[in-house]
Amino acid sequence: MLLITKNKTYSLKRPILLLVCAVVSMLNAFGQLNVRKVININQGWAFHKGNSTTVTRVNVPHTWNAVDVMDDEPGYYRGIGWYKKKLTLKPEWKTKKLSLYFEGANQETTVYLNGKKVGNHIGGYTAFTIPLNGLKFNGTDEIIVKVDNSFNENIAPLTADFTFFGGMYRTVSLVVLNPIHFEDDQYASKGVYVHATNVSKTVADVIVNGNLMNSSANADLTILTTLTDATGKKINESKTAIHSTLNKAIPFTVAPIKVDHPILWSPERPYLYQVTTQLLSKNGRVLDEVKLPVGLRFFSFDAEKGFFLNGMPYKLIGTSRHQDFAGMGNAVPSALQVKDVELLKDMGGNFLRVAHYPQDQAILDACDRMGILASVEIPIVNEITESEGFTRNCKNMQVEMIKQNYNHPSIIIWAYMNEVLLKMKFNNEPERKLKYIANVTTLAQELEDLTRATDPTRYTMMSNHGDVNGYIKAGLVKIPMLVGWNLYQGWYGGKSEDFGPNLDKIHQQIPDKPILVTEFGADIDPRIHSFLPVRFDKSLEYGMLYHQIYISAILKRPFVAGAAVWNLADFSSETRDETMPHINNKGLLTLDRQPKNTYYLYKANFQTKPFLKIGDGSWKLRGGNATSNEQTLSQPLQVISNTDTVELFVNGKSLGKKRVTECVTNWDAPFKNGKNDIKAVAVAGGIKIEDAASINFNLQPLTFNSKIPFSSINIILGSQRQFIDDQKHEVWLPSQPYKTGSWGSVGGEAFKIKNSGRQSYGSDKNIRGTFNDPIYQTQLIGLERYQLDLPKGKYEVIMHFAELMGNGIQSSLPYNLDSLIAVSKEVPPQRIFDVYLNDKLVIKNINLAATYGVANSVQKKFECSVADNKGIQILFKSIKGKAVLNALQVKKIN
Incomplete structure (x- = not known):
């Protein structure tokens, strides 16, 4: 017999019967293992937004907000998106149960x-199943999906410090089942639930229950x-006989499976x-099969x-997490999420x-495999709506969350x-306020009761902001089993030093x-x-000091069961301005998952392997002003390590060796x-470890007649910060x-x-027309002149302006978690001024607010020749109000 492949022909001397048997065996195995078919249909959707006639081809995961949440225009599209796709169905599926399985679409579908x-x-963050009936099976069946992320007072979240991306942003599948199958048609789980009980170091019982249709x-x-x-070695099995009647959901529970000397699940x-x-017919045919992981553990x-x-005893140490990624919004492939x-x-x-x-x-799934303990929550954030619809939707979200995630041993x-x-x-x-608070408390109690009834094997929790007395007075701290x-x-x-004493006070109030x-x-x-x-x-330097203080305080207090940094990575928050507009920068990683020094600080504190990192290694470009005529300038540099000493x-x-203190040497x-x-x-455990970095340094001379040649200088006014533009x-x-x-500067x-x-200088208003907002977010007000004693030559001078006060300036935080921020609504007098460059009038009667508006970047570029020893002098002459300058660049022209 000849077996012909793509490239080769082989002679098979064994009887053809063996090949036939092998094929039959494979078909049987395929039928047994694939009775539940889940077919990815992410590719090739037609999409259009709202009433637009522009149709594009997209693949799922998809969001229509990946771009508009990052632009300079306030707000982003919250409305309807339409997805359309033809279904290709096999004739043999006519007797099957077909449905669409959506892992997530935000928020009404x-x-x-x-x-x-x-x-x-209803709800943007849990999965759902849509049964398909009346299919034609002739290639003309068409699915249209309408997704709407508009504000709806009956759907949580109402407000929050993150972006409500719209779209079909998680995988969509076609599910093909036998007419008799495991099912949870209401909450989109697999219909089979497993948990361990009576777990100890010597024995455990595995319990399985669920529903079939x-x-x-x-x-x-x-x-x-x-x-x-x-x-894959079999430990034990349990069989349960059941009589199933037509078109009726049948609950079942199998007899417990005992495990002797279990290997307990843990982070280590x-x-x-x-x-x-498996669901077996009377003759032993497999009608349905669900495989689930089981981690045997007990906790308190x-x-x-x-x-x-x-x-x-374990100290829970980790982070919170948002799901978006740079350039993708929330439409992030699973592989990146696992990362x-x-x-x-x-x-x-x-x-x-x-x-x-x-x-x-x-x-x-990754938490299960890697040993990460987890909490999961529904998006009731900041406030509630006092309506039956809001309560109903919240309760449904809670049960969906529990049912869909019940089988993850990582969740506690x-x-x-x-x-x-x-x-x-x-x-x-x-x-009326008291009534509102009472309604919040009522909803909390109803969700608490619902959660404990749905899953009594885990703990419950609410997370509160810093108004401790307010939550105690409302009765909210009494309701959940844990308080975050x-x-x-x-x-x-x-x-930052107040953090530890504040923890002690909270513990005293609710011991x-x-x-x-x-957070x-x-x-x-x-x-x-x-x-x-x-x-x-x-x-970065303030962030490191902040986290060092917090880590120390958390580790010193046994009553603090755990702590989660806010956040694992930076995330989108469209309503924020900040130095990176529309991004919350509290992550240990950037939005595209590049580590910050704070990530390495946690790594040094909590990973068990020897660790060493030049903390400023990612700060590959830096500079400074010489303090003498030396050819070097000393600046702080930080090394992060969990070893005893570092050289x-x-x-x-x-530079010698230094002892490591709280995982840092300076x-x-x-x-x-x-x-x-x-x-x-x-050196750790007799093993030498190293880290290396290459840093380019821009050393500005003490005086311009020194041996260090001048090429350019970039200056931020009214600031104590150094800013690095990696792009330029x-x-x-x-x-x-x-x-x-x-x-x-003079004056x-x-x-x-x-x-x-807020900060002791500057603003963090979104400056339109630039990605380098920090350059424009600080300024000197009322300066007389700016002087650079440069030698003879030709130079390019760029002055940077932005009006930081007036209509539109944000003077209160969008999220004030401690209620300590004073708000200023002062509108300053109008300012008009002239600017002279080496006695030449180059800017006349500039009025930033009137001409360019508030918080817009303005650049004025000039060329200037220095023919004497007076250098470059920029003179500011006020006509009305006080002159301002935000930043300045001077470059030598060769």
């Missing part, structure tokens, strides 16, 4: 089959459940057993001692708060409200309630650095102009008062919003 409505779903005929069936270990060893549950929370897993869990695990984390909504199943907590008293209603109507606190001392208000710190963090724009870091400057080398020369490193080679060395390879230095022979004061509890 209606599905049409051949022009007829066949189902709908019979749309064929009355039948006698057998449910066979088999437990295997991680290698996330061992997974597998439960295979204690108000004084924290969290225990398998009888051992987030890998990054969390590599950081040494053992806990993930899936916030503020259920996320892709791939996330929790179900949550249902976040900072629900933050956006308080009826502040001017005391009695979102605490931002040293960011939205107060000092019988286990607590977690479910803490500080904005870090990795382009911004400061050697004099202050709150709200968005610098640092700069350009081949050792150095004064001498940088030369140009490329600098940095190396850090440590530019270092922007903070300004200085003028010094003879050097450069600097002027740093801009600050008066009576504001």
